[in-house]
Amino acid sequence: MVENRPLANILTHAVLILGVFFLCFPVWMALVASTHGPEAMARAPIPLWFGDQGLANYREILSGGVAHAGGVPVGKMMLNSLLMALGITFGKIAVSLLAAFAIVYFRFPFRMGFFWMIFVTLMLPVEVRILPTYDVMVKLGMLNTWSGLIVPLIASATATFLFRQFFLTIPDELVEAARIDRAGPMRFFWDILLPLSRTNIAAIFIILFIYGWNQYLWPLIITNDEDLYTVVMGISRMVNAGESRPVWHLIMATSVLAMLPPVLVVLAMQRLFVKGLVETEK
Amino acid sequence: MAHLSLKSLTKVYPGNVTAVEAADLDVADGEFVVLVGPSGCGKSTMLRMIAGLERITSGTLKIDDKVVNDVEPGHRNIAMVFQNYALYPHMSVRRNMAYGLKNEGKPKAEIEARINEAAQMLRLTEYLDRKPRQLSGGQRQRVAMGRAIVRQPAVFLFDEPLSNLDAKLRTELRAELKALHDRLRGTFVYVTHDQVEAMSLADRIVVMNAGRIEQIGAPIALYSRPETRFVAEFIGSPAMNFVEGVLGEGGAVLVSEGREVLQFDRPIGLAGSGFVVGLRPEHMKPSKGGFARLRFRRVFDEQLGADTLIHGTLDSGPTRVILRVDGALHLPDAERLEVGVAREHLHLFDPKTGLRIDT
Ligand SMILES: Nc1ncnc2c1ncn2[C@@H]1O[C@H](COP(=O)(O)OP(=O)(O)OP(=O)(O)O)[C@@H](O)[C@H]1O
Ligand SMILES: [Mg+2]
Numbered sequence: 001m002v003e004n005r006p007l008a009n010i011l012t013h014a015v016l017i018l019g020v021f022f023l024c025f026p027v028w029m030a031l032v033a034s035t036h037g038p039e040a041m042a043r044a045p046i047p048l049w050f051g052d053q054g055l056a057n058y059r060e061i062l063s064g065g066v067a068h069a070g071g072v073p074v075g076k077m078m079l080n081s082l083l084m085a086l087g088i089t090f091g092k093i094a095v096s097l098l099a100a101f102a103i104v105y106f107r108f109p110f111r112m113g114f115f116w117m118i119f120v121t122l123m124l125p126v127e128v129r130i131l132p133t134y135d136v137m138v139k140l141g142m143l144n145t146w147s148g149l150i151v152p153l154i155a156s157a158t159a160t161f162l163f164r165q166f167f168l169t170i171p172d173e174l175v176e177a178a179r180i181d182r183a184g185p186m187r188f189f190w191d192i193l194l195p196l197s198r199t200n201i202a203a204i205f206i207i208l209f210i211y212g213w214n215q216y217l218w219p220l221i222i223t224n225d226e227d228l229y230t231v232v233m234g235i236s237r238m239v240n241a242g243e244s245r246p247v248w249h250l251i252m253a254t255s256v257l258a259m260l261p262p263v264l265v266v267l268a269m270q271r272l273f274v275k276g277l278v279e280t281e282k
Numbered sequence: 283m284a285h286l287s288l289k290s291l292t293k294v295y296p297g298n299v300t301a302v303e304a305a306d307l308d309v310a311d312g313e314f315v316v317l318v319g320p321s322g323c324g325k326s327t328m329l330r331m332i333a334g335l336e337r338i339t340s341g342t343l344k345i346d347d348k349v350v351n352d353v354e355p356g357h358r359n360i361a362m363v364f365q366n367y368a369l370y371p372h373m374s375v376r377r378n379m380a381y382g383l384k385n386e387g388k389p390k391a392e393i394e395a396r397i398n399e400a401a402q403m404l405r406l407t408e409y410l411d412r413k414p415r416q417l418s419g420g421q422r423q424r425v426a427m428g429r430a431i432v433r434q435p436a437v438f439l440f441d442e443p444l445s446n447l448d449a450k451l452r453t454e455l456r457a458e459l460k461a462l463h464d465r466l467r468g469t470f471v472y473v474t475h476d477q478v479e480a481m482s483l484a485d486r487i488v489v490m491n492a493g494r495i496e497q498i499g500a501p502i503a504l505y506s507r508p509e510t511r512f513v514a515e516f517i518g519s520p521a522m523n524f525v526e527g528v529l530g531e532g533g534a535v536l537v538s539e540g541r542e543v544l545q546f547d548r549p550i551g552l553a554g555s556g557f558v559v560g561l562r563p564e565h566m567k568p569s570k571g572g573f574a575r576l577r578f579r580r581v582f583d584e585q586l587g588a589d590t591l592i593h594g595t596l597d598s599g600p601t602r603v604i605l606r607v608d609g610a611l612h613l614p615d616a617e618r619l620e621v622g623v624a625r626e627h628l629h630l631f632d633p634k635t636g637l638r639i640d641t
Contacts, residue, residue, distance in 0.1 A: 173368035176335050181382035181429075182356030191381070195372040 027259070034058070034253035057253045072226050072234060074254050081213055081230040082261060084149050088212035089205055091154035096204075097197070100163035101189055105175070115164070122157040126218060134221055144225040153218060159204050166200050167193065202273045210262045231258045284346040284359070284436030284469055285311045286332065291341035293327050301327040303493045304341070309437075314463050314470040318480040319490035319516070325473040326441055328490070332471060333362050333439050345436055356385070361430035362439040365446060367422045369414040369429070375401075376410040379429045386433075396432040403462070404428050420451045427459075431466070440472040444479065456482060477517055481505070489513045511636040514560045514629055520591060522560045523603045525576070526633060529557070541598040545575045550641055552630070557639070560629035563591070563606035568613060572622015578603060580617055585609065592619075 032047060033040075035054035040047055061074040102108070103115050126133075133152050142148030170193070178188045194201075216232045223229065229237075235258065238251045286309040293302040302324040309315045317325045330336040332343060334355035342349055350358050361382075369378050376397060383393045401407045404424045414422055423443055430438055443459075444452045460483055463470055474480055480487050481501045489496045489504065489512070497509045501517075508514035514522045527538035533549035535542050536559060544559060559574070568578075577597035584591040592605040597618055605621065607613070630639040 171366065171368065173364045173366060174370065176333075176355070177362070177364065177368040177370070177429075178381075179335065179355045180333065180360065180362050181433075182354075182385040183381070187385065192370055192372075198372075 030252045030255050030259075033248055034256050036249050038247055038249055040249065053249065054253075057249050058257075061250050061253050061257070072229050074231065074234065074257060076227075077229050077231040077234040078257060078261070080228055081232065081258070083146070084215065084219065084230055085209050085212035085261070087146070087150035088153045088215070089208040091150060092156040092159055092208050092212075093201060093204060095154055096156045096159035096163055097194070097201075099160045100167055101193065103160075103164055104167040105185065105188075118157045118160050121155075122161065126153065130217065130221065137222060142222075144223050144228060146228070148222050149219055149228060152222075153212070153215065156208070159208065162204060163197065163200065166197060170196060199273060202269045206266055206269045206273075209265045213258075213262055285309060285313075286437055286469060286471070287342075287344040287347075288328075288332075289342045289344075291328070291331060291343060292339045293324070293331055293336060294339045300493055302331070305495050307488060307495065307498065309469055309471060312467045312469060314472065314483060314485045315488060316472045316474060316480040316484035316486075317488045317490060318474055318477055319496075321475060323490045324493040325475070325490055329362075329439050329441050329471060329473050332437070333360055334358050335362075356382075359436040360439055361433045361435040361437075362441070363423070363426045363430050363443045365442040367414070367419075367426045367446075369422060369425055371414055374411050374413055375406060375417070375425050375428075378414070378425060379432050382429065382433050393432075396434070397428075400428040400431045403431065403465070404458075419447050420455060423447065423455065424458075427462070431462075435468075437469045437471060438466075440470065442474055443472075445474070445476075452479075459483060478519065481517070487517075489516055491516075507638070508560075508629065509638050511558060511560065511631040511638075514631070514638075518562055520563050520604045520606065522562050522629070523566070523601075524631075525559045525561065525596065525601060525603075527557065527559075528555055538599060538601075543576060543596055543598050543601070547573050547625075550628075550630075552639065552641060554639075556633045558631040558633050558636075560631060561603075561623050562627065563604045565623050565627035566603075566605045566621045567623070568592075568605065568607060568611075568619050569622050570620050573625040574623045574628055576603075576621050578605065578619045578621045580619055 028048075029046075032050055034057055036047055036051035037053045040051060063073065099118065103111060103118075137143060137148050137152065140148075142151075174192065175188065178192055183191060214232060215230070216236065219228070219230050219233055220236075231254065235251060235254050238254065239246050286307075288305055288307040290304040290306060291302060292300070292304055294300050305328060307315075317328060319325055327336060331338050334350070334353060338351050343351055345358060345360070370381065373381065379397045379400065380393050383396065397410070398407070401410055404427060406421070406424055406428055409417060409421060409425075414425065417425065423446075426443070444455055447455065456479060463483075472483060484501055486498060487501055487504055488498045491512050497504060497513045499507075504513055504517045508517060511524070515524070525536065525538075525543055527536035527543050529535070529550075529552070530537040530542065533552070534546045536544035536546075536557065561574075578592075578594055579597045580592055580594040582593050584593065586609065588609050590607050590609050590611070592607065592613075593602075594605075595602055605619075613619070628641070630641060631637065632639055
């Protein structure tokens, strides 16, 4: 559609620019705040431009941690978050690929029943099943462990469903050709299904990594061991640090750091993602 | 190489759909057999049962005297070429061909040698490192054939391999396939719904209809002596004309609804109520002579160059008739023509059972 209606043009652009502003302003504020000293954020005109404390702020949180928040170094929390997010992402992708593989390519009793069960759990967010899951973790003695942090979040109905939909688009003849070429089920999975799913895996990786990175409630419940603190938890603890005033400049610096890994993942995966899209084969 | 034997092979799909019913077929070592029939007659189902892609409901399937009903496709020593190529899209041509051999655990050097030989045979050498999507349809199908050849299977199976290609390419690849068979001396089972393809490729043709084998025979045998009306109609292009009626007085005339439709020189020596007389378009001569004669009402001509097809009906009724005459022949511009057919070119069928009646 090529239309030339200046008024509509101006209006749509105005709406879009407004949207961009609302999205970007908080990020901008976080960046700005992380470069000022402790008092700047508490004074009336909040600064809108960078200060000169940036280097010092970042050095402080990366080396010592924020004393008011248990003093866990931010670097350590970032690493914890990364491990948890990667664990959840890889776990989810592995489990959901296999689950979708089973549902699409094997005839077993109650196959559709299982599919619908998985599908229904799509509608149950973590928060709904958090108490029973916590109970299970307690009984298994998995509180304050990495596996307790990661394993319960690994099942993913969404990813299973998406992979199933993708597998269904792969022509039957390809499966049959592979059977004739003496590829057993797992070999078919590795040699054909997995390479063909590359683009989809990259896309889902982004979504799941961000999901994992942003987990808050579950780590909060399952750990009270500082060695397992994640950065999202850390930020929240800094904000609610008892009697003392929140140290906004440090909190914002931590937030900026916490935003980096998801951004990096998107940038890295996007390249693969776009390449995959351009190379679309079949 | 190997021979193949089907004994009352039956396939019933869920929902009680009988796709193939009690098929018996023996394919000799090195034979090129073509399964042909209209859409939905069960050709693919039969081929897929041979391949092991479809469970056999009942009957036995033997490859080289070994019952393989319950053997996995990869272990039946067969290779298959699909209509839509079914190449692995993420693998190069070379890896596509190598994949089966790798799974069999063949040594690298041998895989390489076989691929090079097949690539040369199929003129694919310069494309070995391309991905399937970088090839044309014809090249893709040659890669699929290459993937079959390198396996050196006992039986080659083809399911309409040329149907996705344009007419010119189809003719080209048909010739190539024929040459390939001569060279490999392999046992080929080939499915098509195109009777020209069947006629030009096959040592023997299997005509199928509604899940059943109608007739098995050499192409020329099917053409000159079809056992059923279905086969008569299916083999040959344009299709055979059929004139239905009962023998009139003296037994030398065929009557339909009180009107004479066909006259014979002398009684055809058959009693009985009704007949279907089959006449091939190319055997009908616009002349006064001939053993059987009919009057033809011409509607339009279709000039194809070498031949001219004359479309029309019987003068006596609405039965449609096509004549095929030499393109160089100049016919009078008349609407009505006398047409004659020689004795040996008459085919008689029972109108109820459709079976051939010998005279
Ligand atoms: N999976 C299936 N389930 C149920 N019925 C099936 C199935 N596959 C095929 N059929 C039926 O079996 C019959 C034979 O099918 P088949 O595919 O063998 O036909 P075909 O001769 O290969 O036809 P075409 O020339 O169109 O490929 C058809 O009536 C079809 O509807
Ligand atoms: Mg078919």
